[in-house]
Amino acid sequence: MNRPELRPYQTQAISNLRASIASGVRRLILQAATGAGKTMTAAEIIRCCESKGKRTLFVCDSLELVEQALSAFDNYGLDVGVMQAQHIRTDESRLTQVCTAQTLDRRIKSQRYEFEQYPVHLICCDEAHVQHKVRDELAVLYPNAVILGLTATPFSKGLGTFYQTVVSAISMKQxxxxxxxxxxxxxxxxxxxxxxxxxxxxxxxxxxxxxxxxxxxxxxxxxxxxxxxxxxxxxxxxxxxxxxxxxxxxxxxxxxxxxxxxxxxxxxxxxxxxxxxxxxxxxxxxxxxxxxxxxxxxxxxxxxxxxxxxxxxxxxxxxxxxxxxxxxxxxxxxxxxxxxxxxxxxxxxxxxxxxxxxxxxxxxxxxxxxxxxxxxxxxxxxxxxxxTSHKCPACGFAPEKQNEIVNVDGELVELSKVEAAKPKQFTKEQKQQFYSELLTYAEKRGYKHGWAANTYRKRFEVWPVGLVEEKRQVSETTDKYCTSLMIRYAKGKGKAEANAA
Ligand SMILES: [Zn+2]
Structure with a gap:
């Protein structure tokens, strides 16, 4: 059997897990991003158990995931049976048993799970961020077993009240x-x-x-x-x-x-x-x-x-x-x-x-x-x-700094009163109209690229995302709005300069 070769970080993660277990930790999380090969890493750990004649229970979150684990484990040459009614691979003599949390929970509750007959050394909880009750039941049935949770996202509330530690296999950046x-x-x-x-x-x-x-x-x-x-x-x-x-x-x-x-x-x-x-x-x-x-x-x-x-x-x-x-x-x-x-x-x-x-x-x-x-x-x-940068790494656009408008004075308060009186919800078409007028206004006055977007944001508090760069004739209202903004800006600037002087 040619087993798939482990990646260096997977081997490293296994030795980190071993070191934790050797220090007495019994409940651990192996964290790695989707695609990092958590199942493969688990397969190698299970193989080590099998080689010592020890049994593993691999608990999945859904039937589809049972099938997925089964094919990965077959591929890795493990000795696998599936614990599932009428499953073609049911075989309790196999050292490694794959099952869903739901099936296991039902069997334990109805006392159809003969746990004494099958001492388990390792319990793997796949998708460990989903916290099934059966996990806690198993912990009681097998107080000496190692419980290994696998997940990309160990963020669930209270996960740390069950598991003692996290081993992160590799960062997503890497x-x-x-x-x-x-x-x-x-x-x-x-x-x-x-x-x-x-x-x-x-x-x-x-x-x-x-x-x-x-x-x-x-x-x-x-x-x-x-x-x-x-x-x-x-x-x-x-x-x-x-x-x-x-x-x-x-x-x-x-x-x-x-x-x-x-x-x-x-x-x-x-x-x-x-x-x-x-x-x-x-x-x-x-x-x-x-x-x-x-x-x-x-x-x-x-x-x-x-x-x-x-x-x-x-x-x-x-x-x-x-x-x-x-x-x-x-x-x-x-x-x-x-x-x-x-x-x-x-x-x-x-x-x-x-x-x-x-x-x-x-x-x-x-x-x-x-x-x-x-x-x-x-x-x-x-x-x-x-x-996350100010200047866009893709297109080079750098928005004007927002705080260029300084103090608010009497006139402005009036302006914001007018704004407040308007309905809060604008249709996309109204927003497009305003933005299109701003584009024309900017062009006429020779303002730099980005002025329209900045001005739009001052009014709507968001960038004109999803709008098209189409110029339309400037209405009287928008013209007044822009002029008052200019006055506000000039006054603010004047004040700032006066303060600086
Ligand atoms: Zn850009």
Whole structure:
């Protein structure tokens, strides 16, 4: 048997885990990004157990993940059986047993699990950020076993009240720089306003999030995709089934081979889903729009564009979505990420997440997991590339510093009163109109590139992201608005100079 060779960092991670276990630690997390080969690393640890005649229980989060683990372990030459009713691979004599948390939980509860007969030395909890009750039950049944949790995102509340330590295999920055993961370019053509959107369990509800996306925004997804990624196999993430279907339909209406899949339904639905995924992998379908597929072990490394239309407050979900685009694949140079969900603006670049210390379940603010030196990215007003620098590394555009407007005086208070009296909600067309007028105003007066975007932002507090660079005739209202801004600016500047003098 030719076992796949381990990567250097995987071997290192195993010896770090061993050192921890040797020092008496029994419950550990192995953290590594999606694509770093956690299952392979676990396979080597399990192989060592098998070679000493010791038994392992590998607990998965779903049936699909059981199949995935099974094929990886077969490939690695392990002695595997599956603990699952009517599974072709059921064989209790095998040293390594793979099962779902749900099956195991049912069997333990109904006392159909004969744990005394099968002393287990190692318990692996796959996707350990999902904290199944069976984990705690197993810890009671096998008080001397080593419990190894595998996850890319050990951020769940209270994870540190069970596990004692985390071993991080390799940073995402390193995975990318060493070529194990793909590089990527991220754009934020649209950042939804999630203020007031209904929440449950700390995240926006799927249905309420879907309502943020009207048909125009979904239509814009196609034009942004055409500009940046028209030739790429693309995976889209929607909020709910209707939303994901609407995205697929919009692309289909532009002649793009598009389909929808979701993680719901019965066995027949599952079969249909697998067929659709196969068609995507074979290139028959170019855009696959999905919902609730993250826990299904769905893996399509050829994906070189992600369309994110699922706003989330969960850092874990953000990282898992992005991870779906960063697998390497023959002929794939990089991944284009079109974030229409504000997830990058909210959580940052995945490779800047460096703090994997476990949550101890103490109430309060969740800690910032980002690299201390890294800021949250913002979209470049000119090309929408997500950036943390002032000057855009992609197009070179540098917005005017915002604080050039200094003090507010009497006249201005009046102006803001007028503004306050206006309705708070503007349609995209109204915003486009205003921006287009600003472009003309700037051109007439010879202002530098970026003035219009800055002025737009002063009024709407966001950059004119998603608007087109189209000039329109300046209305009297906008002309007055700009003039009063100029007066405000001049007065502020005068004051500042007077103060300096
Ligand atoms: Zn730019």
């Amino acid at each position: 995975l990318i720089s060493e070529g194990y993961l793909s590089t990527y370019r991220a754009f934020a053509p649209f950042v939804p306003d999630m203020k007031g959107v209904k929440q449950t369990a700390g995240d926006w509800t799927k249905d309420a999030s879907a309502e943020v996306y009207d048909s125009q925004i979904i239509g814009d997804m196609v034009s942004h995709w055409k500009r940046h990624a028209h030739d790429r196999p693309t995976l889209a993430f929607g909020c709910n089934v209707a939303h994901s279907k609407a995205i697929a339909a919009e692309f289909a209406s532009h002649g793009i081979a598009a389909a929808h899949v979701d993680g719901y339904g019965n066995d027949a639905d599952k079969l249909e889903r697998e067929r659709t995924i196969e068609r995507y992998k074979s290139g028959d379908i170019q855009l696959l729009s999905s919902v609730s597929m993250l826990t299904r072990g769905f893996d399509a490394p050829l994906t070189s564009c992600l369309i994110i239309a699922r706003p989330t407050k969960s850092l874990s979900m953000h990282l898992q979505i992005v991870g779906r685009g960063l697998r390497t694949f023959a002929g794939k140079d990089d991944c284009v990420i079109l974030d229409h969900a504000g997830n990058f603006v909210r959580h940052g670049f995945p490779e800047d997440i460096t703090d994997f210390t476990l949550d101890l379940g103490v109430k309060g603010e969740s800690k910032d997991k980002r690299d201390k030196g890294e800021k949250l990215p913002v979209p470049c007003p000119s090309c929408q590339t997500l950036k």
